[in-house]
Amino acid sequence: MTAGWLAQRLDLPLYTLDLASVMSSFLGKTGANVRSVLNHAQERPCVLLLDEFDSIAKRRDDDTDVGELKRLVTVILQTIDDWSPTSLLVAATNHGELLDPAVWRRFDVTLPFEMPALEQRAALLHSREVAAPLAEAVAAVTEGQPLSALSRAVDVARKQALLEERGFEEALITWAASSAPQSTRAARTTSKGRRDLDIYLHHCRGLSAREIAELVGTSHMTVVRVLKRLKGEVDAGA
Structure with missing residues (x-):
């Protein structure tokens, strides 16, 4: 999102290379592919975003990596030097501790971003036209998720709604429920939000309020109240 803003302000095209996808699809040819993309991006003024940068720019003393990954770091360093x-050139990572120190030194500016707060997550979902009650419920259980992940989840949910003939809300809630934090502290803070999403997900699948109450372990009236809040006027009959 930052790279997109920079490209807009500079009036330049934005190119994005998802390095995690490149690694999984082209292992064995990654070095040549990355060099080709970097060279192409330098042929005309642009903003190039290297997403999931830690996929290839790992520390060269990491004994768990195969030889090609270590050679990739050298390719990247040489290309940045000649940029x-x-x-x-913008690189993004959620795991800066994995990057080779020499990579850090090649960039002129380092911008750390804190993970988005609850209000920021809800605002992003609102901006993607997710209804307010549902946006707030999803935001409540996605602590630790970057805004880019939330935005992608909305896109994926909309595609699933079209291709799989399922509700957009159901697809988004399924993703949010699977992404809920697993730590004890985070689980305590999101337990109510997770319960509310479970209630709504069961409702999307056609269960009655009484059936949902039995599955979730709460009262029938609580289920009715949650459904009214998340969806507005819903048929929450017994």
Whole structure:
């Protein structure tokens, strides 16, 4: 999202390379592929985003990596050293501790971002036209998720709604429930939100309020109240 803002402000095209996908699809040819993309991006002014940067720019003393991954770091360092001044190179990672120290030194600016707060997660979902009650419920159980993951989840849920003939709300809630934090502290803070999502998910699958109450372990009236809050006027009959 930051790279997109920079590209817009600079009036330059934005190119994005998801390095995790490249690694999984082209292991064995990754070095040549990455070099080709980097060279292409330098042919004309642009903003190039290298997403999931830790997928290839890991520390060279990491004994768990195969030889090609270590060689990739050298490829990246050489390319950054020769980077065109007419283009902007942006790298994004959620695991900065994995990056080779020499990679850090090649970038002129380092911008740390805190994980988004509850209000920021809800605002992002609102901006993606997720109804307010549902957006707030999803935001409540996605602590530790970056905004980019939430935005992608909305896109995926909409595609699933079209391709699989299922409700958008059901698809989004299924993702949110599976992404809920697993730590004890986080689980305590999100237990109510997770319960509410479970209630709504069962409702999307056609269960009655009484059936949902029995499955979730709460009262029938609580189920009715949650459904009214999340969806507005719903048929929550027994």
